Amino acid sequence: MNISNTSASSSPGFAIVGVAESDLGKVPDKTAVELQAQAARRALLDAGLTLQEVDGVFAHTDDRFPSLQLSEYLGIRPRYTDSTNVGGMSNLLHIRHAMAAIAAGMCEVALITYGSTQLSDGSRKLTALVEDPRSPRGQFVVPHGHLSPIGYYAMVAQLHMQRYGTTSADLAEIAVAARRWAALNPMAYRREPLSIEDVLQSPLVAEPLRQRDCCLVTDGGGALVVTSAARATSLKKRPVLVRGIAERFSHHYTPFDLDDWLDTDVAATAEQAFRMADVTRKDIDVIQIYDHFTIGVMQSLEELGFCARGESKDFVRNGRLGPGGAFPINTSGGGLSYGHPGMFGIFLVIEAVRQLRGECGERQLPDPKLALCHAPGLVFSANTTMILGV
């Protein structure tokens, strides 16, 4: 098997066969490992697989040695593991690494997890992580009082506003659309109505971004099960095939080499993913874009090529991204309203898979066949675009 060619017409390919969240929101009585284990149990039941069949573990937390922590908790002895951490997109990277490992015969059933108690931890200890004062970030960013990541995305928003005339009300459209989707999702953390005016009245954090331009802080975890398309045909649910996936990586928290902060590597990942899937933007029915900050969605819509550079402000107006809108995205309610336990990548995939399976109840899109997920890592430091199909 060759992971560079997984289109339905050629090689057998790879499939996501199980997805689940753990408990979400405020979960003070569970650890990050327990949230991963809980999500893993649910994802395996969703797939119709047992723990004993898992032979690859791809775990991601803020702690050290996450794949060993999880394997011990689950009582399994996988023959392949990977805990690569490139920020919020890490679990999408794990999907690609799982495909490579399966293709190479190094594992067959890959369990991919994430878990965090960011909300409960935050309420227990208020001190943030101390950056090594010898690191590039510690010498050339932190001493200036820069808030990160929000400060960097605020700087991106300033660029977008200056270059294209985008307004705070345009940014607020993203948050309002997310909240309207969350109202249709029983799992979402914030479901009460939110208006453009509410967003504009929320406190400034890093200009021009306000509190409601920012993702939530919650506890929670998620799990995916990935295997070969051949194995997937004998499992419980309709397999969701990985049709295209591509990544690029550049910096850590010090993006001084990047010429234009509105021209990151998103476009390169999109081009490669579309080419691999052999489909076009018009073919995509479901779109899940990492919404850590409202401006991030506008930046991604443009760089993914769903609208022209500078046109996202018009593209998102009048509720076009929300329920009933012409361009529905982030149907779970996203990081802005469904939940955001530190890293959101896995939840983009969970929602895309559920949409393709037709499991989304009130928020279900009509008969979707193809989904696109896009996620960055850290501060436009890494990017991935993935296309899924049924």
Next chain:
Amino acid sequence: MGIAQRPLPQPTGSTKAFWEATRQDRLLVQKCNACSTLQFYPRLFCRTCLSEDTGWMESSGLGVIYTFTINHRAANEHMKEHVPYAVAVVTLDEGVKMMGAMVPGHLASIRIGARVKVVFEKVSDELSLPRFELLEAS
């Protein structure tokens, strides 16, 4: 003064000269002696030609604001008394980008593309931090 609550840089071998210069109100940009490429921040070797023979060029300290934000929440205990404060990424006239806090005041005049000059804030006996000041408003 709350030094303990203020995160300060800890120079390494490759950045020592940079931080020693800021104490003398001079801004240095690392320059490769082999291929003349500039890089910021200073590194062990030139990323363009891999030469370890690197030196310094003295920056004019002038540049333009590439982008900025105004923080309404403090990033650390020390900055709490300074909220709101601006942090900018500046493209120096020499061509490299770097970050610095803007000097207090004139928040409404801060614009992308505004001309700035570097100034230095003495934060301890050993360290001065580069900051930026608007040229028009100063």
